[in-house]
Amino acid sequence: MRLLLLILLSIAPILHAGEYKLPYGYPLETCLSCGDPLGGAPTILIHGGRQLKFCSLACVGSFTKSPETMISNLEEQIRISQRDKYQLKTCVISGHELGSMGEPVEWVHGNTLVKFCCGACIEKFEADPDKFLLMINSDSSDLPAHFVPRKQ
Numbered sequence: 001m002r003l004l005l006l007i008l009l010s011i012a013p014i015l016h017a018g019e020y021k022l023p024y025g026y027p028l029e030t031c032l033s034c035g036d037p038l039g040g041a042p043t044i045l046i047h048g049g050r051q052l053k054f055c056s057l058a059c060v061g062s063f064t065k066s067p068e069t070m071i072s073n074l075e076e077q078i079r080i081s082q083r084d085k086y087q088l089k090t091c092v093i094s095g096h097e098l099g100s101m102g103e104p105v106e107w108v109h110g111n112t113l114v115k116f117c118c119g120a121c122i123e124k125f126e127a128d129p130d131k132f133l134l135m136i137n138s139d140s141s142d143l144p145a146h147f148v149p150r151k152q
């Protein structure tokens with residue numbers, strides 16, 4: 001246990017490195033690992049292109065033991081918190097109205113929810129996600145600097 005803590009402490013500066021911009025704020029106010037409130041200075045981990053927050057380094061350690069379960073919990077929270085705020089009525093890939101080809105397909109990229117007309121559109125989205133995320137968030141008021149409005 002002590003060895004694990006030492007390893008985690010030695011990588012701590014990496015966990016905090018760099019500024020990571022999100023089109024939406026982080027969806028949870030609790031630690032992804034233990035469920036306790038995050039408080040003012042959470043430990044941030046960038047994992048697979050997404051930002052994750054933990055109350056302590058020990059909880060980062062727990063996460064690394066079963067990341068899949070915790071990621072799927074996070075994705076469910078993202079779906080719940082962003083579903084009703086989603087700004088497009090059409091599929092960002094095909095332009096078809098969402099729901100016109102059956103239930104829209106929900107996809108979580110990074111910490112952002114995206115809706116497609118069908119599962120076949122996911123692959124096209126993932127080929128150039130930044131371009132499509134720009135379209136999805138173009139009218140939002142709390143955009144990070146690199147997201148510019150579509151209409152100008």
Ligand SMILES: [Zn+2]
Pocket residue numbers: 031032033034035036054055056059
């Ligand atoms: Zn925790």
Ligand SMILES: [Zn+2]
Pocket residue numbers: 091093094116117118119120121
């Ligand atoms: Zn489609």
